[in-house]
Amino acid sequence: SQQGEEDPQALSIQEGENATMNCSYKTSINNLQWYRQNSGRGLVHLILIRSNEREKHSGRLRVTLDTSKKSSSLLITASRAADTASYFCATDPPPGSRLTFGEGTQLTVNP
Amino acid sequence: GAVVSQHPSRVICKSGTSVKIECRSLDFQATTMFWYRQFPKQSLMLMATSNEGSKATYEQGVEKDKFLINHASLTLSTLTVTSAHPEDSSFYICSALTRAGGSYNEQFFGPGTRLTVL
Numbered sequence: 001s002q003q004g005e006e007d008p009q010a011l012s013i014q015e016g017e018n019a020t021m022n023c024s025y026k027t028s029i030n031n032l033q034w035y036r037q038n039s040g041r042g043l044v045h046l047i048l049i050r051s052n053e054r055e056k057h058s059g060r061l062r063v064t065l066d067t068s069k070k071s072s073s074l075l076i077t078a079s080r081a082a083d084t085a086s087y088f089c090a091t092d093p094p095p096g097s098r099l100t101f102g103e104g105t106q107l108t109v110n111p
Numbered sequence: 112g113a114v115v116s117q118h119p120s121r122v123i124c125k126s127g128t129s130v131k132i133e134c135r136s137l138d139f140q141a142t143t144m145f146w147y148r149q150f151p152k153q154s155l156m157l158m159a160t161s162n163e164g165s166k167a168t169y170e171q172g173v174e175k176d177k178f179l180i181n182h183a184s185l186t187l188s189t190l191t192v193t194s195a196h197p198e199d200s201s202f203y204i205c206s207a208l209t210r211a212g213g214s215y216n217e218q219f220f221g222p223g224t225r226l227t228v229l
Contacts, residue, residue, distance in 0.1 A: 042204055042222040101155045
């Protein structure tokens with residue numbers, strides 16, 4: 001069963017605005033990853049944050065992790081139409097490498 | 112980054128036939144590969160973990176006799192959907208595991224295979 005829950009399920013914004021997506025999980029984790037998926041395509045790894053990290057940046061992406069609340073957020077700043085995609089969080093609970101994906105957020109950036 | 116390919120990218124078959132999907136790690140060796148299934152507008156569901164040279168480990172609820180997995184080499188895993196039915200129509204995605212050091216093992220995903228069973 002899926003461990004992660006994401007909200008919102010769908011988000012529609014205008015180009016240039018920021019987009020924030022949230023992910024909650026239930027068990028302890030080694031790390032949490034965010035992926036992007038364009039319609040009908042495979043997954044692209046965006047960013048990984050380890051359980052002992054609180055915030056991480058990569059270009060226009062900012063990820064936070066709150067292990068006390070078992071939640072993470074992905075912020076995309078200055079969004080572009082090309083950012084339109086589904087975004088999934090995935091957790092890697094100890095001891096191994098099995099990823100559990102959240103339900104995903106469908107982001108639409110309108111030009 | 113490491114590249115994972117899948118073949119075919121799209122397949123349409125008749126009900127009752129079997130379909131084989133290949134997953135290859137092109138520039139690295141992968142002792143472990145994973146197979147996921149994704150229905151429209153849903154998340155990825157892990158079906159099985161494929162380890163080179165040993166039997167696959169299936170997730171609860173996944174029929175191992177229906178979804179045959181073979182990981183015969185360090186760069187190739189295959190998923191065969193046997194006696195496919197329309198409810199097996201889905202997007203099948205594989206990933207290959209490479210060790211990036213420490214506690215983090217990075218998975219690289221293939222582009223997926225769209226299976227349609229008529």
